[in-house]
Amino acid sequence: MEETYGTTDVVVDNFSLTNTTLSNNEFEIEDLAIYPNPSVDSWLVSTKTDAIQSIEVFNLLGTKVMQLNPDARTVNIDATNLVPGMYITKISTAYGTVSRKLIKR
Template structure:
């Protein structure tokens, strides 16, 4: 989502087929990537019929990297069927990288049984970084099942299924800039910020 003008409260929304039930899955988490400053407000709002809604706000703790943000809706009724995402709430975006927000993996979960931390693949490395030719992505001993690389607008620009512990990723055709790689093994998915230079 690129915020560029509009209202300070403007966001985006997703409609659901069924109402959310917070009785057992009491929280929502979402992966977010932005170059906005640390402490940028991200609001997650749920809405239902008749104007019922609940909005919770959290703040970013990193910049230029993926992180998992979470919102606890414990005790809320099963009246909500719409998710509203409000990035940098209270400010008007200017269309730059600091007004650009990537989001993925919206998950409803139980805070008592699940961690919201990102999975870290053992020995995951991506180098040289920056590069003008190729990145080598490797792990200590886990076979890499998939690599997906996205530009800052969230467009997938490279997709590989190497099934190897070490992979050379050709970046020569990419425009110089910042990219995000998601790397998946049998045990989980992790991410790395990659830079393509001139």
């Protein structure tokens, strides 16, 4: 579409704007709790309604250091073999996946 106003030409291309946000495909698991965090030897992960299908734990270099497949609403992550530091966990249910930070002292 090209329109002229006085001696200035204005060209408008066909484009559309959609109501989107910058994000990933993560969602919030209802009443997800991870405690204690920070922890010395373990974390307890629990949800109110969704069974946790898998838990992956990664160090900050992106190396997977643990994988659990509990299919339960409450899961204990044993951290006794992990060195102190920060970790990222991916928690998956049938409805999607969320990531959370874990700290081992």
